[in-house]
Amino acid sequence: MLAPDSFTDLLALASEGARHVEEEGVLSLAIPMAGGDPMALLPRLDGGDSFRFLWDGAPGLCIAASGRTNSLELSGPRRFELAQRFASASLNRLAGHGPCPPLARPRVLLAFGFFDAPLEAAPAAVPGVQAVLPRWQLSRHGRHCWLRLQRPLGGGITARSLAEELWETARHLERLSAEPPQFQPVGVALRSPWQEHYRRVAAQALELVQADALQKLVLAVRQQLTLTTLPDPLALLAPLRRHQGGSCRLLWQRSAGSALIGASPERLLTIRQGQLRSDALAGTAPAGASAAALLQSAKDRLEHELVVDTITAVLARAGLSPRRPRHPRLARHGQLVHLHSPISAALGHHQPLAIAAALHPTPAVAGLPRREAMAWLRSLEPFERGHYAAPIGWVDSAGDADLRVAIRSGTLEGRHLELTAGAGLVPGSAVDRELQEVTLKLGVLQQQLNLPQPPPIAAGLSL
Numbered sequence: 001m002l003a004p005d006s007f008t009d010l011l012a013l014a015s016e017g018a019r020h021v022e023e024e025g026v027l028s029l030a031i032p033m034a035g036g037d038p039m040a041l042l043p044r045l046d047g048g049d050s051f052r053f054l055w056d057g058a059p060g061l062c063i064a065a066s067g068r069t070n071s072l073e074l075s076g077p078r079r080f081e082l083a084q085r086f087a088s089a090s091l092n093r094l095a096g097h098g099p100c101p102p103l104a105r106p107r108v109l110l111a112f113g114f115f116d117a118p119l120e121a122a123p124a125a126v127p128g129v130q131a132v133l134p135r136w137q138l139s140r141h142g143r144h145c146w147l148r149l150q151r152p153l154g155g156g157i158t159a160r161s162l163a164e165e166l167w168e169t170a171r172h173l174e175r176l177s178a179e180p181p182q183f184q185p186v187g188v189a190l191r192s193p194w195q196e197h198y199r200r201v202a203a204q205a206l207e208l209v210q211a212d213a214l215q216k217l218v219l220a221v222r223q224q225l226t227l228t229t230l231p232d233p234l235a236l237l238a239p240l241r242r243h244q245g246g247s248c249r250l251l252w253q254r255s256a257g258s259a260l261i262g263a264s265p266e267r268l269l270t271i272r273q274g275q276l277r278s279d280a281l282a283g284t285a286p287a288g289a290s291a292a293a294l295l296q297s298a299k300d301r302l303e304h305e306l307v308v309d310t311i312t313a314v315l316a317r318a319g320l321s322p323r324r325p326r327h328p329r330l331a332r333h334g335q336l337v338h339l340h341s342p343i344s345a346a347l348g349h350h351q352p353l354a355i356a357a358a359l360h361p362t363p364a365v366a367g368l369p370r371r372e373a374m375a376w377l378r379s380l381e382p383f384e385r386g387h388y389a390a391p392i393g394w395v396d397s398a399g400d401a402d403l404r405v406a407i408r409s410g411t412l413e414g415r416h417l418e419l420t421a422g423a424g425l426v427p428g429s430a431v432d433r434e435l436q437e438v439t440l441k442l443g444v445l446q447q448q449l450n451l452p453q454p455p456p457i458a459a460g461l462s463l
């Protein structure tokens, strides 16, 4: 039975599934639904705790999820391997989920930290990885929409109660008007200065690349914004749909008061039916008539080549046969244009998160050589990167996966929004131009979140 389209069918599926639920196993049921925008309906999915997740790749795949049925949080150098083990075990132990279209498959949701572990193990620090098998998963692709509910049986939860809860919630969601959250204008009371410190450390980093101690370093800045009112993270994300069509809009809300939001233009890794794709994205200009000059810029081409070569070499070392285009193309993301090379390979027998572990962090967001660059980032950047530039996404029950690089992002804690942006320093870079590039990235993000602008973004700014 592909899609239970009556309550009787669903109940039969639930009862059959319940007979196969092992100890600590979870019953996972899904039904198709009419209409429904995951972004608009996420606040209506009560998962029993404060975890919320949004993956908005519209017009491609959109997923809203809430509640933790199983979860894992840990730090350390084995985080990718342990997250893979958790994901495989959680998905293999699900009972009741029969064949369904790819959009409806059960998923384990993942948010990594940039580093293996935070510097300080404070409760609010971002751990090396968080992995969640959600209670509710609402997914949509094109006109197709499915709702999934997953819970352990026992303690009053039976196959019948689960089937009823799923059926009634789907009918209830269908009746709601599915308007995306309305944006309420939010002001900015305070913006922290970052420029002076950046100038100093960027000059230091440039000396390192010019002295050949590093080939590349992607130094980031963080701007703290104090907002005038308490914003709804989903309302902040909604305008990004309009402005950042080619990106994937993301929300990872670990607790009620703390959320990562962003619109990532960069794939670390996408796996569909055994085919892998990774994006080399490096080299930046403001969108506009002069953007095509990026293709001729020796400094940007060098920065880009380092990323393409590294991704290709990492995949080859893992035993894959990567294919790369001969020349980069231009990819527009909102008001920015980047050099872009999609790299693809057949995955073979590899597990998605083993490849992610080998790829992260690419020189698009860290530097080269990787180990030395990571150490320099820790000493030069005056903040914890947290989720910034780390992989975030999902793996599903058939082995498909999608992990985006959490750039063009920020974290919201109450009225405090922290935005982070970086730029690659290579021989030939100039501190002033890099400062302009991060200013532009921070400004574009604020504009796309509908926040009032600092100085106007100069459309013709040359980087």
Ligand SMILES: C=C(O[C@@H]1C=C(C(=O)O)C=C[C@H]1O)C(=O)O
Pocket: 218, 220, 266, 281, 282, 283, 284, 338, 364, 365, 407, 408, 420, 421, 422, 423, 424, 441
């Ligand atoms: C590091 C960031 O972006 C990365 C760096 C780029 C560059 O240096 O040109 C371009 C795209 C991204 O891979 C960021 O936006 O924070």
